[in-house]
Amino acid sequence: MKKYPVNPRDYKLYEEIGDGVSATVYRALCIPFNEIVAIKALDLERCNNDLDGIRREVQTMSLIDHPNVVRSYCSFSAGSSLWVVMPYMAGGSCLHIMKSSYPDGFEQPVIATLLYEVLKALAYLHSQGHIHRDVKAGNILLDSKGAVKLGDFGVSACMFDSGDRQQSRNTFVGTPCWMAPEVMQQLHGYDFKADIWSFGITALELAHGHAPFSKYPPMKVLLMTLQNAPPGLDYDRDKRFSKSFKDLVAECLLKDPKKRPTSEKLLKHSFFKHAHSKDLLAQTILNSLPPLGDRYKTLKENEANILRNQAALGNSEELSQREYIRGISAWNFNIEDLRREAALIEESDSGLSKCDRANAPIDEDDKIDSLVTATFIESLHDSVSGACLEDCLEDHTNETAEDLPSNSPVNEVGGCSNVRADDSDAYVSRQKASIFEKLDSFVTDDEHRENSEDEEPGFQCKGRFTVIRPDPCSKDSLSANTLNSELSSLNGRLASSLLQRLIKQNSMLRDEILRLMRYVDQKTANMEPADTTANNERLEFSLAAARERDLQSQVMNMQQSVNKLVEELQRQKLKNAQVTVYLSSAYSLIIKPGFINY
Numbered sequence: 086m087k088k089y090p091v092n093p094r095d096y097k098l099y100e101e102i103g104d105g106v107s108a109t110v111y112r113a114l115c116i117p118f119n120e121i122v123a124i125k126a127l128d129l130e131r132c133n134n135d136l137d138g139i140r141r142e143v144q145t146m147s148l149i150d151h152p153n154v155v156r157s158y159c160s161f162s163a164g165s166s167l168w169v170v171m172p173y174m175a176g177g178s179c180l181h182i183m184k185s186s187y188p189d190g191f192e193q194p195v196i197a198t199l200l201y202e203v204l205k206a207l208a209y210l211h212s213q214g215h216i217h218r219d220v221k222a223g224n225i226l227l228d229s230k231g232a233v234k235l236g237d238f239g240v241s242a243c244m245f246d247s248g249d250r251q252q253s254r255n256t257f258v259g260t261p262c263w264m265a266p267e268v269m270q271q272l273h274g275y276d277f278k279a280d281i282w283s284f285g286i287t288a289l290e291l292a293h294g295h296a297p298f299s300k301y302p303p304m305k306v307l308l309m310t311l312q313n314a315p316p317g318l319d320y321d322r323d324k325r326f327s328k329s330f331k332d333l334v335a336e337c338l339l340k341d342p343k344k345r346p347t348s349e350k351l352l353k354h355s356f357f358k359h360a361h362s363k364d365l366l367a368q369t370i371l372n373s374l375p376p377l378g379d380r381y382k383t384l385k386e387n388e389a390n391i392l393r394n395q396a397a398l399g400n401s402e403e404l405s406q407r408e409y410i411r412g413i414s415a416w417n418f419n420i421e422d423l424r425r426e427a428a429l430i431e432e433s434d435s436g437l438s439k440c441d442r443a444n445a446p447i448d449e450d451d452k453i454d455s456l457v458t459a460t461f462i463e464s465l466h467d468s469v470s471g472a473c474l475e476d477c478l479e480d481h482t483n484e485t486a487e488d489l490p491s492n493s494p495v496n497e498v499g500g501c502s503n504v505r506a507d508d509s510d511a512y513v514s515r516q517k518a519s520i521f522e523k524l525d526s527f528v529t530d531d532e533h534r535e536n537s538e539d540e541e542p543g544f545q546c547k548g549r550f551t552v553i554r555p556d557p558c559s560k561d562s563l564s565a566n567t568l569n570s571e572l573s574s575l576n577g578r579l580a581s582s583l584l585q586r587l588i589k590q591n592s593m594l595r596d597e598i599l600r601l602m603r604y605v606d607q608k609t610a611n612m613e614p615a616d617t618t619a620n621n622e623r624l625e626f627s628l629a630a631a632r633e634r635d636l637q638s639q640v641m642n643m644q645q646s647v648n649k650l651v652e653e654l655q656r657q658k659l660k661n662a663q664v665t666v667y668l669s670s671a672y673s674l675i676i677k678p679g680f681i682n683y
């Protein structure tokens with residue numbers, strides 16, 4: 086096999102052809118081979134220390150060998166970046182093609198051809214034990230001849246992972262609009278079927294030019310996906326599509342992952358009778374397209390214009406949502422802490438939830454959805470009283486996938502720094518106030534947005550980062566990761582902080598009393614002759630006070646130990662749940678090799 090050089094000097098970088106949250110992609114020349122390649126430069130500083138994710142992506146890409154999957158030729162470090170050398174896909178991504186020439190989506194034969202190729206990639210990946218976890222138009226790449234390849238393994242996972250990597254399958258990654266309900270729920274982990282859901286959403290994306298719910302902020306997408314009927318090809322404008330296409334989408338978007346077909350089975354679906362060879366793609370959608378670099382430049386210019394117009398209108402909040410406007414593929418909704426908290430609450434909650442009582446779900450799936458959604462919201466309520474997220478639910482319980490332009494402008498992405506403070510009380514109250522503010526702004530924005538299609542979401546989560554409603558000027562701006570972990574630990578921290586403050590106050594009062602007593606004693610001693618008995622009493626009193634202070638500090642230490650033990654218990658509980666999931670997957674493997682089902 087051809088060995089590509091691993092020295093940056095052997096490559097000449099040309100124009101930029103794409104970018105994501107963690108990477109910029111360039112067209113480049115591999116000088117010794119005189120061959121055009123694509124180089125994905127992963128900025129290690131922008132990767133939020135997700136070195137494991139990068140390692141996984143590079144490792145997965147280098148091991149993969151399938152005509153429908155983008156593989157990496159080699160990778161190496163170049164300055165503060167990691168360069169991944171890949172085949173150059175001159176057509177770019179389906180998302181970019183739609184954005185520049187097909188805003189309302191592709192025709193059915195094109196969709197069938199694209200989806201068939203993607204499905205072959207998925208069948209291969211699944212057979213190798215990989216879950217892609219980020220299937221979407223933005224990750225479907227075309228070369229100049231119409232060959233289709235699935236790319237971006239930034240969040241892929243291996244079914245046979247153990248330890249930390251197994252854990253990654255129990256976390257909340259992907260992109261909200263494309264994310265399967267079971268990935269959001271995090272009740273029993275998930276498997277290959279999560280990709281089938283995303284595949285169904287991608288089918289809708291290719292048919293309409295944007296994914297269902299794409300105008301909504303991630304938090305709302307999450308609630309709508311759990312609560313509403315699955316989206317489908319049910320609108321008037323969908324009449325142009327065949328029944329087999331509608332059936333395919335409906336099968337992929339079944340909420341119960343067990344009922345969804347495998348990728349192997351889907352390959353035999355009657356819809357793929359409409360699929361053609363790659364020539365169709367070359368002759369239709371790629372035919373009149375300008376070179377990728379030019380297209381990318383135009384897209385960027387359009388994006389800049391939109392931002393400038395918004396700035397002129399004084400809508401500063403929309404300014405830095407560049408990723409959303411240009412259709413960056415991944416805005417991974419990283420709320421695993423919150424989800425975990427919701428799941429724990431559910432475990433320990435034997436009574437019916439608000440949502441359960443109100444909605445009286447008819448079947449088991451709906452019940453689980455409602456319960457999880459309700460516990461999710463209740464956990465927020467428990468942590469931060471006053472947050473009123475039910476609005477999100479109630480507003481949309483009867484909505485199905487409403488189609489809204491994926492390029493609708495959204496809020497600004499703020500610089501979100503973690504808050505640090507020396508004074509724990511001030512820190513806790515500031516965090517609390519900040520959380521209230523964030524949640525309030527989320528709810529307010531949501532209500533506001535209901536009345537206007539052009540309004541922007543209040544939350545924006547992208548890439549391996551989660552970003553909350555922006556406030557670039559605020560020093561106290563808080564990342565959603567911080568928010569999530571603060572929410573889960575706020576009650577414990579508040580209680581501990583309160584106790585510590587009480588002990589501190591108590592000991593200050595005691596010192597003050599002792600000081601006053603000493604003062605009174607001195608005054609009395611000046612007036613009276615020395616009294617041995619009184620002196621002895623004073624000595625005893627001082628000793629008792631010292632012993633009391635000693636005991637107080639022991640109580641404080643014990644309190645801290647209890648806090649640590651509670652934390653450890655929660656960690657162990659989580660580990661236990663993961664081991665159970667792992668064992669059940671191992672068991673399924675033994676009884677059904679090649680297919681994993683929890």
Ligand SMILES: Nc1ncnc2c1ncn2[C@@H]1O[C@H](COP(=O)(O)OP(=O)(O)OP(=O)(O)O)[C@@H](O)[C@H]1O
Nearest residue numbers: 103104105106107108110123173174178237414415
């Ligand atoms: N081999 C390639 N040839 C041509 N264009 C590419 C290639 N790889 C990526 N691109 C373009 O660059 C964009 C960003 O790439 P990629 O999705 O891998 O980066 P990322 O940082 O992982 O982004 P995100 O996670 O936001 O999707 C793609 O959407 C695509 O348009």
